[in-house]
Amino acid sequence: MQITHCLHAALLVSDLEQSTHFYGSILGLPQVDRALKFPGVWYQVGSFQIHLIAAATVPSDRINEDKWGRNRHIAFSVANVQAAQDCLLAHGCPIQTSASGRAALFTQDPDGNMIELSQG
Known part of the structure; x- marks a missing residue:
């Protein structure tokens, strides 16, 4: 196997509108078209994409509050x-x-x- 580059990372979000504001307006990432039917928003960062996927709940897996x-x-x-x-x-x-x-x-x-x- 030879991996040539990373395509995307998917993040679960509970409020798509609020997350769209954060990633699009605050971070300034450009949104790209997506053909999929489930709720979500895709952003382009160079040759890499961030996929926001709407979920009913988003579990926290934070293990270190200090760092x-x-x-x-x-x-x-x-x-x-x-x-x-x-x-x-x-x-x-x-x-x-x-x-x-x-x-x-x-x-x-x-x-x-x-x-x-x-x-x-």
């Missing part, structure tokens, strides 16, 4: 982590800076899915 980066998360590269932090705070999003000291922070979508934003 968000030690939980399951998806990571995005940003041009300026300070600008990303300012944007998130302006929208009332929770943040936690990376404990490693690198230019990175963590936030959560409306369902508690962890998101890493790393400068690079």
